[in-house]
Amino acid sequence: MSAPAREQITGLVLAGGRGSRMGGVAKGLQVLHGRPLLAHVLERLQPQVGPLLINANQELERHAQFGWPVIADNNDDYLGPLAGILAGLRACESDWLLCVPCDSPRLPRDLAARLARACTEAQADLAYAVCEGQAQPVFCLLRPHLADSAAQFLAEGGRKLERWQQMQAHCALHFDQPGDAAAFINLNSLSELHGLNPESPENPNHG
Template identity: 55%
Template sequence: MHTTREQITGLVLAGGRGTRMGGVDKGLQPLHGEPLAAHVLRRLAPQTGALLISANRHADIYAALGATYRATVIPDTLPDFAGPLAGLLAGMRAAGTAYLLTAPCDSPWLPADLAARLTQALDANHADIATVTTLDARGNASLYPVFALLRTALADDLAAFLAAGERKVRAWYARHKTVEVVFTDERAFYNANSLQELADLERDRGPG
């Protein structure tokens, strides 16, 4: 059975500390005159039904950013910035759909066919999780685990994993049937981890 857009809730992950950017709220840093998270919301919105924003700071600003897309802001249920899995868990608990599509707030060029390709792979392989890998010109692979389509029914298992003190995304994925979908455009998944990388993005208009 084919998964439809209405069965997918989108989640923008904006709940981190932004340590490598000096502790700033990464999703609110400007790119081409708009916050990074606004670019991600714009690209994610046509691919999903409902939208959520995982944020542990500046909830009012994120709510204003998400208003155009009727996005709901949700905080982590775990304290002390417990990492992306905590954001995934909050999203899975808040979603009223069978699937959650996640993307980080600092990747403004995510593909317009991200949901379609992950959905196709998840359905075809009867998988629980579909995530992204890229191949460069030399055939070297890079995994982007926070770009993922997940079954929200996995929430209890993820909660138990986190309760045991585990935090690694790939380690949790390994507990479930996960399929990696190959994308050839690495630039679509470029993320700004530092102010220098954000400056580099500012000079580049993106992949099209």
């Protein structure tokens, strides 16, 4: 079995959180180096996938200005990233869905390729990243047929994304190449956002 091609993968940017640590603002719309944070993430993700989706639960019209379909969670309770992933799985029309958060502007440029290869080699329905011993479950590639399982998990009160992932036919891929740690940086507060220095072009994953 060969790894899925780019056209077989839909990209999903998860921007549906409350943004509590940023003062309740839409995190992806905050400005980093003169552009919205979401623009940086889309720039990294778009070359790796075919169609794109944005999961957002506030300021939907502003998110739609990026030119891609915007999908909201199926409820108003902010149930966490799995609720956004479920919305993406329901909307996905390709063989795979690649999920990334909106607050990681330096995500690996080969994220899709590496996760797709891992899924193929492990014959798994889902793969997520691990970097420096820390699971990065929001960076994941998964099959749309997992939507029913995700919906049931949420309906039963489950919230922890990694726990649900480990209930599936999954694999965890360790990202330990030079530059990977910097690629998985996430910006949780406005001070982190404003303090992030411009990128160095030294490594192709985050240059």
